Amino acid sequence: MLKKIGRIALWVLGAAGALLVAVILYNASWFEPPHGAKRVNLLSHRGVHQVFAREGVGNDTCTADRIYPPTHDLIENTLPSMEAAFAAGADVVELDIHLTPDNVFAVMHDWTVDCRTDGKGVTEDLGIAYLKSLDIGYGYTADGGKTFPLRGKGVGMMPTLEDVLTRFPDKAFLINFKSRRPEEGDALAALIKAHPEWRNAIWASYGGAEPTDRSIALIAGLRGYSGRSMMKCLVDYELTGWTGFVPSSCSNTIVVVPSNLAWAVWGWPHKFTKRMEAAGSSVILLGPFSSGDIGSTGIDSIDQISAIPDGFAGYVWTNRIELIGPELRKQGR
Numbered sequence: 388m389l390k391k392i393g394r395i396a397l398w399v400l401g402a403a404g405a406l407l408v409a410v411i412l413y414n415a416s417w418f419e420p421p422h423g424a425k426r427v428n429l430l431s432h433r434g435v436h437q438v439f440a441r442e443g444v445g446n447d448t449c450t451a452d453r454i455y456p457p458t459h460d461l462i463e464n465t466l467p468s469m470e471a472a473f474a475a476g477a478d479v480v481e482l483d484i485h486l487t488p489d490n491v492f493a494v495m496h497d498w499t500v501d502c503r504t505d506g507k508g509v510t511e512d513l514g515i516a517y518l519k520s521l522d523i524g525y526g527y528t529a530d531g532g533k534t535f536p537l538r539g540k541g542v543g544m545m546p547t548l549e550d551v552l553t554r555f556p557d558k559a560f561l562i563n564f565k566s567r568r569p570e571e572g573d574a575l576a577a578l579i580k581a582h583p584e585w586r587n588a589i590w591a592s593y594g595g596a597e598p599t600d601r602s603i604a605l606i607a608g609l610r611g612y613s614g615r616s617m618m619k620c621l622v623d624y625e626l627t628g629w630t631g632f633v634p635s636s637c638s639n640t641i642v643v644v645p646s647n648l649a650w651a652v653w654g655w656p657h658k659f660t661k662r663m664e665a666a667g668s669s670v671i672l673l674g675p676f677s678s679g680d681i682g683s684t685g686i687d688s689i690d691q692i693s694a695i696p697d698g699f700a701g702y703v704w705t706n707r708i709e710l711i712g713p714e715l716r717k718q719g720r
Contacts, residue, residue: 414629419657421698427720428701430561430671431477431708432685433496434468435461437527437537438706441684449502451526457536459709462524464494465544466554473558476712479590479702481561484548485511486571492548492578493518498565502526504541511566518545548578552585559587564594564602572601579606591641591669610669612641621652628653631662639667643704645676646686646694656696663701670701689714 437454444450461468469480484492493515500506500513504521524541528534551560564571575598579586589609592602596613603611612620620642623634631654642663649655649672654662660670674684674691685705686694692714695703705711 413631414654414658416654416657416659419661421657421696421700422661423698423700427695427699427703427715428478429476429708429712429715430479430481430702430704431472431475431712432481432704432706433463434465434477434480434482435459435471435475435709436463436468436706437461438687447498449526451503452528452532454527454529456529457527460524460537460540462527462537462541462544464496464546465523465541466546466550467544469551469555469558472708473555475708476716477708479559479561481563482548482551483563483565484571485565486568486574487511487513487515487518489515490574491515492571492574494546494548494551495523496565504545511568515547519543521545548575552582552588556585556588559590561590562592562594562602564592564598567595567597569597569601571595571598572603572605575602576605593641610640610667612643616640617643624653625651628659628662633662633666637663637666637668641671642668643671643673645673645684646691647675649694656699656701660700671704672699672701673704686711692718695720 437457439450439454461471464482469482472480482494483496484494487493493510495510495518497503497510499509500518500521501508503526504523505525506513506517506521510518520543522539522542523545524537524539525535527537529536562575575589575592579589586606589606592599592609592611593613596615599611599613603609616636620634620637620640623636627634644652652659663670672686672695674686676684685707686692686703687705687707687710689710692711
């Protein structure tokens with residue numbers, strides 16, 4: 388009897404092992420030819436901007452007063468910073484928007500203007516005339532406030548979304564809703580309805596779930612994601628992706644994968660991106676994620692470029708487009 392039980396146990400273990408090997412081989416990209424473009428697709432976060440020390444950064448941290456010594460005078464979310472990003476090889480530029488009381492989208496990252504500018508107040512509560520009067524380089528310092536190298540260089544440089552799309556109608560932008568007001572989704576849809584020539588420039592939207600979901604519902608073909616939808620897609624896919632099945636939560640959306648967790652995604656990289664493409668979705672490769680991270684890490688240093696698979700068919704998120712773009716081109720990627 389014991390021998391019979393032992394044989395059954397061995398058979399079960401053998402079958403389980405064979406199934407595991409079959410699943411691994413089925414999802415392996417070892418023999419899957421790359422299907423991406425010859426050139427890596429780059430997504431530039433905030434355009435070319437001043438980078439800062441990330442240690443200890445929280446949701447309300449002023450990052451303008453912790454920048455590294457500037458190597459250029461460009462300021463995030465401005466027309467010159469976007470132009471420089473596209474020149475450095477960006478395929479998509481991410482920008483941040485707030486809907487003002489005059490029903491205009493101001494392009495600005497922070498919830499208040501107190502940190503970066505010479506103004507005061509909550510960004511979405513301020514009129515666009517006031518916002519455009521501010522010096523958005525006012526608060527930047529790399530030495531604890533001894534010097535302010537960008538002060539006076541950002542006067543009147545906060546653009547509206549209309550300014551951006553007028554300047555770059557043939558480029559692509561990832562729109563970040565900074566609030567959770569659904570009416571921002573309505574306002575973006577109204578803007579595109581009034582200017583259908585700008586539709587293709589809105590590559591996707593993300594951020595606050597309410598305006599993001601609203602914009603997707605109202606703008607035909609628009610894709611987007613929130614933190615909530617991103618996590619649901621990844622969790623659902625981990626449960627079913629080993630079979631090759633793509634859950635509905637990963638369809639017609641943007642799927643974001645941190646580089647240090649990509650190994651755990653079924654079919655990474657080429658089978659995974661093919662599956663997502665077939666489901667109408669695009670993949671963004673982020674930088675490494677760790678618990679407690681605030682903000683968006685990217686592929687931001689030369690040594691991190693090795694995390695980009697050869698022939699990767701998705702988009703690579705970077706905070707250092709001026710560094711990563713030229714380096715990839717030099718490598719023929």
